[in-house]
Amino acid sequence: MTVDLPRLASWLRCPVCAADLEPVDRLTLGCANGHRHDVNKRGFVSLLGGGTKHLGDTAEMLEARELVLEGGAYSPIADAVAAATAGPGARVLDAGAGTGYYLRAALAASPDAVGLAMDLSPQAVARAVRASESVDGLVADTWRPLPVRSEIADTVLDVFAPRNLPEFHRVLRPGGSLVVVVPRPDHLGSLRAAGTMLDIPSDKAEDVTTAAAPLYALHTRETVEYDLPLTDALRAALAGMGPSARHAAAAAPAHVDATRVAVDVLRLTRR
Template sequence: MALDLPRLAAWLRCPVCAADLVPVDRLTLGCANGHRHDVNKRGFVSLLGPGSKHLGDTAEMLDARDAVLEGGAYSPIADAVAAATTGTRILDAGAGTGYYQRAALSADPSRSGLAMDLSPQAVARAVRASDRTDGLVADTWSPLPVRSAVADTVLDVFAPRNLPEFHRVLAPDGVLVVVVPRADHLGSLRAAGTMLDIPGDKADDVIRAAEPLYALLGRESVAYDLALTDALLRSLVGMGPSARHAASAAAASTEVDATRVSVDVLRLTRR
């Protein structure tokens, strides 16, 4: 895709001083205080501060995620995310390959998006896959180098949540869409020991944590059975946190021929 530097800059603020970023050269963003940030010619910028302790997804994990998502295994989740999205400016926090953001963008041709992820490889894929998506490499756990009140919707799909920062970057009538797994999500794989366990009711935990800043607009359960091939099973294990545990990844086998996809889609608005 062709780099649209003004469009990218319109999302961003300086990670050093929080002043708005603007284009100052063909591949450079800068602020009024003299801080400069180089933009990758592939259409994204890294504003990752020093000392981040978190790891982005590896190329192997992203390949596995592409196999699962582009194959349609999670398309009902993408449909629910698109239906929950509002407005025209969509920030995807922990965007991965940008699959869910693309679903939201496709629902309205006037929409544009910012794909934010800790992994430069993930952001590069998200930007490459959509000419309406700009990219940002940043750590969700840190103050976001994103302007205040700039997003109509923030998407957080199976990703870390920085609820105060999401609140800041949302427009006053903006919506936060959070997707979390239910206890029975991919249950047959967890029972077989190929994936990590899911703690309790994550949706209730998110709602309680969000209550001081957000009001709950809706909670939708998306659940269906998914037939498994050996390739799909291995990709499901390899696309997420379980991939970092060699014993779990190695245990994936064709003995499990189906599983249950089960998630909650939460829609919250700023108080």
């Protein structure tokens, strides 16, 4: 694939000194202070550095996620995310992008928009970049200072992912939107009742809104709820695509025929 190096660089700042990154060679980005960062031939750059304590998704988790998402099981959630995203020409950063499914949906709803898929997993970022010519890729840790320029994004997406609210605020333009998707207590309830998935706090949306209040104003809160018929493959993939895969790997998928999808989609405006 051809790497759009100027477009990729336009998102980024040096993780060492925070100076803007620019193309300095065919597959190299650099800053004015002499720091250099190699770009992968698959179209993304890793600015992770050392010392992270977190783990990216495994290849098995990504395969499970693709089975769920590309099969349309969560398409109503993707539609709600797309509806909350900025309009034509938007710059959209997806923090914890995974395979880029929700980012692609957001870009499809915004003509001439471009996106940056950021994730801790190089395998996930490679898939996200490969799936869309409008997406650049960044391997980085959401919990650390982001190697992303200040006030560069119109929208930040955070879908079932960790939230670094101060850093998201910094990279958003004034008045930009943070779109957060969190599960409701009954999300995938029949699978959780069977013990194959982790429990959910009682009101994650309320917790997010409260934590965000110093930096963001709540614009909209949309609840997306529907019943999802299950096959054996989909049951196993739902349990294997997220954090439950690490904590309940030994548990067999529950033999239930359907489950409830229930999430809140929050649109928060940068103060």
